[in-house]
Amino acid sequence: MDQELWPSGLRVLVIDNNISYLKVMEELLIKCSYKVTTYNNVREAMSFIYGNEQTVDLIICDLFFPTEDSLLILQEVTSKFGIPTVIMSSNGDTSTVMKYITNGASDFLIKPLRIEELKNIWQHVFRKQIGAEHRKCNIAQHIDQLSYRTTTEATATLDSEIRENNGTVTDILDLRKSRLIWTMQLHRQFIAAVNSLGPEKAVPKKILEIMKVKHLTREQVASHLQKYRLHLRNSSQTLYKDDTPSSSSYPNNESSILRTQLNSSSNSLYFDQDGCMEIADYSLPKDDLSSGSECTLGERNNYSPECFQDFRWDSDKQGSETTYLWNFEAE
DNA sequence: AATGTAATAT
DNA sequence: AATATTACAT
Numbered sequence: 590m591d592q593e594l595w596p597s598g599l600r601v602l603v604i605d606n607n608i609s610y611l612k613v614m615e616e617l618l619i620k621c622s623y624k625v626t627t628y629n630n631v632r633e634a635m636s637f638i639y640g641n642e643q644t645v646d647l648i649i650c651d652l653f654f655p656t657e658d659s660l661l662i663l664q665e666v667t668s669k670f671g672i673p674t675v676i677m678s679s680n681g682d683t684s685t686v687m688k689y690i691t692n693g694a695s696d697f698l699i700k701p702l703r704i705e706e707l708k709n710i711w712q713h714v715f716r717k718q719i720g721a722e723h724r725k726c727n728i729a730q731h732i733d734q735l736s737y738r739t740t741t742e743a744t745a746t747l748d749s750e751i752r753e754n755n756g757t758v759t760d761i762l763d764l765r766k767s768r769l770i771w772t773m774q775l776h777r778q779f780i781a782a783v784n785s786l787g788p789e790k791a792v793p794k795k796i797l798e799i800m801k802v803k804h805l806t807r808e809q810v811a812s813h814l815q816k817y818r819l820h821l822r823n824s825s826q827t828l829y830k831d832d833t834p835s836s837s838s839y840p841n842n843e844s845s846i847l848r849t850q851l852n853s854s855s856n857s858l859y860f861d862q863d864g865c866m867e868i869a870d871y872s873l874p875k876d877d878l879s880s881g882s883e884c885t886l887g888e889r890n891n892y893s894p895e896c897f898q899d900f901r902w903d904s905d906k907q908g909s910e911t912t913y914l915w916n917f918e919a920e
Numbered sequence: 921a922a923t924g925t926a927a928t929a930t
Numbered sequence: 931a932a933t934a935t936t937a938c939a940t
Contacts, residue, residue, distance in 0.1 A: 814924095815925075
C-alpha cells in the first residue's frame with residue numbers, strides 16, 4: 590500500500606563543473622531510480638532548461654563560487670518555472686547556506702553526497718509544486734518500500750495541494766495508482782520464461798524467478814499468465830476451428846506461441862534510451878517498516894543487482910506504443 | 921502454501 | 931482496455 594510507493598523516474602538535472610563528479614552523481618541518482626541529465630557548465634544547462642522546462646523536475650547545482658552562476662539559476666529558473674533547485678558544495682559555512690536558502694534553494698547539501706541524502710530529494714518536488722500549474726509533470730511511478738513515513742507525508746501534502754488548487758496541480762502525479770504496463774519487452778521475457786519452463790511447469794512463482802525483474806510480483810505474473818492462457822486457448826480455437834476439444838487441457842500448440850513472439854517482435858521496440866532496462870538497486874520484500882529496521886538501498890538484496898531489470902514506464906510514451914497487445918482482442 | 925479460474929474492481 | 935484484486939476451489 591502506501592509504504593510501497595517510490596517516485597521512480599523523477600527527472601533530475603545535475604550541474605557541476607567537475608565532470609568526474611558528475612559521473613558519480615549520475616550513478617548515485619540512477620541507483621535511486623531517478624532519470625538523470627548532466628551538464629558541466631551553467632550556460633548549456635540554462636539553454637537546455639529553457640527548451641525543456643517541462644521535463645525537469647529537480648535541479649541539483651554545484652555552487653560555482655567565483656561566478657555565482659548558481660545564484661542565477663536560482664533566481665531565473667527556480668522562480669520562473671518553479672523547478673526546485675538543490676545547491677551542493679563542499680563548503681558549508683552557515684552564511685553561504687543562508688544566502689542560498691534565502692534565495693530560494695530547496696536544500697543545501699554538503700559534498701561528498703551520500704546516496705542516503707539523494708534518496709530523499711524528491712520531497713522538494715512535492716513541496717514546490719504549488720503554483721506550477723503550467724508545468725506538465727509526467728513522472729513515472731512505481732513501487733518501493735523506502736521512506737514509508739516521508740512518502741505518506743508527501744502524498745498527504747500533495748493531496749491538500751490538489752484540493753486547494755482545485756485540479757490545477759492534478760497532473761503532477763498520483764503515486765497511489767501506479768500499475769505495471771506489460772511492455773513488449775517485458776512480455777517477451779515472460780514468454781521466454783514460460784517456454785523455458787514448458788507449458789506444464791510454467792507457474793507464476795517460477796516464471797517470476799526466471800524473469801528476474803525487480804518489483805514484479807507473483808500476483809502480477811499470475812494475472813498476466815491468466816490472460817496469456819486465455820489468449821492461447823482463443824487463438825488455438827480460431828486456428829483449428831475446433832469443436833472437438835483436444836485431449837490436453839491446455840492447447841500447447843507451438844504455433845500460437847510462436848505467433849505471439851513474432852507479433853511482439855515485429856513491433857521491434859527496444860528501449861535503450863529511456864531506461865526501461867535500467868538497473869535499480871532495490872530490495873524486494875514488503876514487510877512491516879514500523880519495526881524500525883529501515884531498509885537501505887540494496888542491503889537486503891540477495892541477488893546481484895546487475896542481473897535484475899526494473900520495470901518502469903515512461904508516461905511520455907503512450908501506452909499503445911509500448912503495451913503488448915493480445916491479438917485475440919485486437920480491434 | 922501456491923495455484924487456477926472466474927468475477928469483479930480500478 | 932489493461933491490469934489488479936478478490937473469492938473460492940484445488
